[in-house]
Amino acid sequence: xxxxxxxxxxxxxxxxxxxxxxxxxxxxxxxxxxxxxxxxxxxxxxxxxxxxxxxxxxxxxxxxxxxxxxxxxxxxxxxxxxxxxxxxxxxxxxxxxxxxxxxxxxxxxxxxxxxxxxxxxxxxxxxxxxxxxxxxxxxxxxxxxxxxxxxxxxxxxxxxxxxxxxxxxxxxxxxxxxxxxxxxxxxxxxxxxxxxxxxxxxxxxxxxxxxxxxxxxxxxxxxxxxxxxxxxxxxxxxxxxxxxxxxxxxxxxxxxxxxxxxxxxxxxxxxxxxxxxxxxxxxxxxxxxxxxxxxxxxxxxxxxxxxxxxxxxxxxxxxxxxxxxxxxxxxxxxxxxxxxxxxxxxxxxxxxxxxxxxxxxxxxxxxxxxxxxxxxxxxxxxxxxxxxxxxxxxxxxxxxxxxxxxxxxxxxxxxxxxxxxxxxxxxx
Numbered sequence: 001x002x003x004x005x006x007x008x009x010x011x012x013x014x015x016x017x018x019x020x021x022x023x024x025x026x027x028x029x030x031x032x033x034x035x036x037x038x039x040x041x042x043x044x045x046x047x048x049x050x051x052x053x054x055x056x057x058x059x060x061x062x063x064x065x066x067x068x069x070x071x072x073x074x075x076x077x078x079x080x081x082x083x084x085x086x087x088x089x090x091x092x093x094x095x096x097x098x099x100x101x102x103x104x105x106x107x108x109x110x111x112x113x114x115x116x117x118x119x120x121x122x123x124x125x126x127x128x129x130x131x132x133x134x135x136x137x138x139x140x141x142x143x144x145x146x147x148x149x150x151x152x153x154x155x156x157x158x159x160x161x162x163x164x165x166x167x168x169x170x171x172x173x174x175x176x177x178x179x180x181x182x183x184x185x186x187x188x189x190x191x192x193x194x195x196x197x198x199x200x201x202x203x204x205x206x207x208x209x210x211x212x213x214x215x216x217x218x219x220x221x222x223x224x225x226x227x228x229x230x231x232x233x234x235x236x237x238x239x240x241x242x243x244x245x246x247x248x249x250x251x252x253x254x255x256x257x258x259x260x261x262x263x264x265x266x267x268x269x270x271x272x273x274x275x276x277x278x279x280x281x282x283x284x285x286x287x288x289x290x291x292x293x294x295x296x297x298x299x300x301x302x303x304x305x306x307x308x309x310x311x312x313x314x315x316x317x318x319x320x321x322x323x324x325x326x327x328x329x330x331x332x333x334x335x336x337x338x339x340x341x342x343x344x345x346x347x348x349x350x351x352x353x354x355x356x357x358x359x360x361x362x363x364x365x366x367x368x369x370x371x372x373x374x375x376x377x378x379x380x381x382x383x384x385x386x387x388x389x390x391x392x393x394x395x396x397x398x399x400x401x402x403x404x405x406x407x408x409x410x411x412x413x414x415x416x417x418x419x420x421x422x423x424x425x426x427x428x
Contacts, residue, residue, distance in 0.1 A: 271311020324382025
């Protein structure tokens with residue numbers, strides 16, 4: 001499979017010819033929102049086996065083989081050229097498909113309102129073949145230890161039909177916000193804890209959940225050890241049922257990092273207690289902040305490399321956004337919030353406004369600027385095939401467990417194509 005970035009003057013027909021495929025196949029694979037008006041800088045996945053590489057100045061068979069993880073002699077043999085041959089700039093070489101490693105893939109799904117929209121359910125069905133876990137968000141803890149259930153609709157049957165482990169997400173959300181007071185009550189009152197654990201067991205058996213996932217955020221720093229003790233108790237209880245236990249962790253780079261989102265999350269303890277963690281490595285660029293990449297590669301790497309000093313790689317799932325943001329400029333703190341946009345919608349906006357897509361190689365993320373019909377300036381940061389492939393490369397380099405997506409519902413077909421290119425999805 002090939003990632004192609006549209007250059008000035010290129011057409012779908014010419015791109016398809018270059019790769020030996022068809023226009024229809026490219027349109028279908030990428031669900032292109034703009035097949036008749038490609039955007040310069042737009043990244044597309046070309047659905048072919050393996051990929052092609054055009055020789056650049058200074059390249060050799062050895063350097064190209066090293067770049068793609070293939071022996072230079074094998075590369076020469078595949079392309080039917082002598083292993084000692086000097087390469088002409090512009091020569092097209094075929095790079096065969098590489099071995100894939102196993103990975104676990106999770107996706108949260110957040111039904112809002114009084115019904116589950118058909119689009120959200122359709123998104124879950126489309127993603128299901130690529131998932132190890134499906135995580136309806138969320139079962140909200142009540143102050144008496146009972147749970148307020150989310151809309152589940154057909155999510156349990158979708159999981160069952162696709163051999164997916166249904167993940168029960170348990171949160172300290174209250175009134176739409178993570179509550180430190182609710183967290184304190186649950187973590188320090190044994191009777192309420194016991195009610196909660198009993199309720200979780202009853203509910204998990206009712207719907208078929210096989211992973212209990214605690215996403216308890218904004219906890220008080222002084223409740224750190226209480227949270228660890230609660231997780232030990234929960235792990236012991238749920239292990240008797242044969243269930244996994246996992247947690248969501250704020251993105252830290254040190255054990256002493258200050259801040260209410262970080263201090264109660266003890267990476268080392270979670271790594272010892274639970275089966276795996278989801279580290280929320282996104283929202284550097286967020287709706288209420290200044291324009292920037294949502295999950296720039298270096299900060300993501302920094303968090304994961306710290307996590308590896310506290311727990312085994314086999315217990316770490318990298319968090320990844322399936323969305324970007326459209327900011328109105330100039331950015332004003334406490335002003336207008338940025339709008340979430342899918343990668344597909346971002347491409348539509350660029351096409352409609354006839355502006356090129358740029359790529360920040362430091363952040364490994366695409367972005368562009370445009371002016372709306374009211375004359376307002378905008379900045380869009382989003383995800384594309386290149387930015388997702390950079391994250392997949394990081395997963396493989398660090399040899400971590402897999403990736404967890406927040407959240408289904410915003411279309412990004414290239415992501416799922418690239419999962420199949422990079423990984424064998426583990427089914428539990």
